Amino acid sequence: MNVKSICGVIIASKEPKKLAEFYSKALGIVFEKEEHGGLVEHYGADIGKVHFGIHPPENLNKSEEGNATISIAFNVDSLETAITRLKELGATEVIAPHDEGFGMVATYADPAGNHFEIVELDYEFENNQT
Numbered sequence: 001m002n003v004k005s006i007c008g009v010i011i012a013s014k015e016p017k018k019l020a021e022f023y024s025k026a027l028g029i030v031f032e033k034e035e036h037g038g039l040v041e042h043y044g045a046d047i048g049k050v051h052f053g054i055h056p057p058e059n060l061n062k063s064e065e066g067n068a069t070i071s072i073a074f075n076v077d078s079l080e081t082a083i084t085r086l087k088e089l090g091a092t093e094v095i096a097p098h099d100e101g102f103g104m105v106a107t108y109a110d111p112a113g114n115h116f117e118i119v120e121l122d123y124e125f126e127n128n129q130t
Helices: 017-027 079-088
Strands: 008-012 032-034 042-047 049-053 072-075 090-097 103-107 116-123
Touching: 008 032, 008 090, 017 042, 017 079, 079 090, 079 116
Parallel strands: 008 049, 072 116
Antiparallel strands: 032 042, 042 049, 090 103, 103 116
């Protein structure tokens, strides 16, 4: 067996609609309300070939929301613009913008406490996928 790709990133929020609205305002992600497979209402967006889902904790068999040991990285066209928008929305900076050798990266916490990175890559990511 070989892994073909990452097809989804799912995070927990006690208020999935509110968190979807945060990411919509912060990063321009367009979410759809989803109800399938007996799951409680949640929100999802396809970003490239990856589905980004925001579920209530019970859909993920969790009792809480918030940061775990993963962080989502969003490739943005302008780190400066994204940071400005995040500050306007009251997002919490976790790690200040810095160069990681492949581009500039900053880490923030969303209103549910999940950490995410915004990345302005030095190359076109889509051209490097197989």
